[in-house]
Amino acid sequence: MKVLVLHSDIPPDAPPEDQDTLVAAKAVAQALISRGHQAWLAPFFPTRLRSFLNREKADVVFNLVEGIDGKGCLAHLAPRLLEQIGVPYTGTGPDALIVTSDKPRSKRLLRDIGLPTPDWSEPPSWDDLTAGRWIVKCADEDASLGLDDDAVVEADTVQVRAQACAARYGGRWFAERYVEGREFNITVLERGGAPHVLPMAEMLFESWPAARPRIVGYDAKWDDASIHSRSTVRRFGLEHREPQLARELRFLCEESWDLFQCRGAARVDFRVATDGQPVILEINPNPGIAPDAGIVAAALEAGLSYADLIDGLVREAIR
Ligand SMILES: Nc1ncnc2c1ncn2[C@@H]1O[C@H](COP(=O)(O)OP(=O)(O)OP(=O)(O)O)[C@@H](O)[C@H]1O
Numbered sequence: 294m295k296v297l298v299l300h301s302d303i304p305p306d307a308p309p310e311d312q313d314t315l316v317a318a319k320a321v322a323q324a325l326i327s328r329g330h331q332a333w334l335a336p337f338f339p340t341r342l343r344s345f346l347n348r349e350k351a352d353v354v355f356n357l358v359e360g361i362d363g364k365g366c367l368a369h370l371a372p373r374l375l376e377q378i379g380v381p382y383t384g385t386g387p388d389a390l391i392v393t394s395d396k397p398r399s400k401r402l403l404r405d406i407g408l409p410t411p412d413w414s415e416p417p418s419w420d421d422l423t424a425g426r427w428i429v430k431c432a433d434e435d436a437s438l439g440l441d442d443d444a445v446v447e448a449d450t451v452q453v454r455a456q457a458c459a460a461r462y463g464g465r466w467f468a469e470r471y472v473e474g475r476e477f478n479i480t481v482l483e484r485g486g487a488p489h490v491l492p493m494a495e496m497l498f499e500s501w502p503a504a505r506p507r508i509v510g511y512d513a514k515w516d517d518a519s520i521h522s523r524s525t526v527r528r529f530g531l532e533h534r535e536p537q538l539a540r541e542l543r544f545l546c547e548e549s550w551d552l553f554q555c556r557g558a559a560r561v562d563f564r565v566a567t568d569g570q571p572v573i574l575e576i577n578p579n580p581g582i583a584p585d586a587g588i589v590a591a592a593l594e595a596g597l598s599y600a601d602l603i604d605g606l607v608r609e610a611i612r
């Protein structure tokens with residue numbers, strides 16, 4: 294098949310989380326070629342997409358558009374246009390991307406159907422900002438933007454932190470109840486139209502100073518040399534060690550997949566509080582798919598090679 298790997302337009306001075314898209318795009322194209330497809334890369338320019346596709350005649354688009362101008366909340370424009378143009382594409386559709394790129398909005402939907410997610414508080418009213426620890430995070434960007442050791446604060450500091458982050462990074466900032474406990478990042482893959490939960494990854498915080506909040510912050514994700522990155526270690530095997538917890542997490546993954554009408558692949562991020570109760574932090578449809586990404590690690594753990602994973606996503610897109 295002729296597969297166009299469509300990616301966000303990434304300037305050379307873009308931050309590492311954006312450069313990661315290009316790493317992924319090259320690896321995806323190579324994997325497709327290794328499976329006998331024709332594959333080539335192109336950046337996404339909304340106004341030129343239709344004429345470009347008319348010329349290039351792709352059978353299917355591998356969608357790696359994570360935003361426009363570094364703004365993740367605009368990622369839905371690519372699948373919206375691809376749908377209008379009528380070309381099949383990999384991954385989740387525009388509506389699900391709009392909802393999931395707005396964290397408070399997706400949390401409201403989770404709550405509405407009784408799925409567990411931590412309490413939260415939003416500007417301008419900051420209702421329900423009761424005593425205790427909160428994490429201040431961006432409502433409409435991902436990649437742990439702005440999440441460092443100072444992101445976890447007491448209630449009386451939330452608004453100051455939110456204002457400082459908005460001034461520095463732009464966007465809307467809100468507060469979520471900080472959940473002390475364990476962290477899981479769980480990949481769901483579409484197979485034959487149905488969600489299939491891959492081996493569950495726990496992120497361990499190794500040799501972590503007691504005073505440092507146990508979060509997978511920006512440095513842990515994007516600065517490989519940092520102590521935060523070296524001390525966060527992925528571990529599999531929950532299904533054998535703790536089958537009951539694994540069953541609960543699988544159920545929550547499948548419910549979230551259905552709620553947000555995901556397609557292709559998604560990663561659901563969880564905390565499991567010290568009382569053993571899992572809560573959903575967020576759903577990432579179209580999660581990062583560079584060779585070092587969490588979903589690739591989960592696929593490998595399930596016995597799927599990188600090329601199997603990529604080829605499988607194309608097959609689901611044209612099914
Ligand atoms: N309520 C919370 N309690 C404890 N830790 C949290 C909470 N919210 C976020 N974190 C920590 O911050 C990390 C990033 O948060 P979250 O997944 O909500 O944001 P993101 O920036 O969209 O991440 P991603 O890169 O996965 O898209 C989590 O993996 C977790 O370690």
Ligand SMILES: [Mg+2]
Pocket residue numbers: 562574575577
């Ligand atoms: Mg996350």
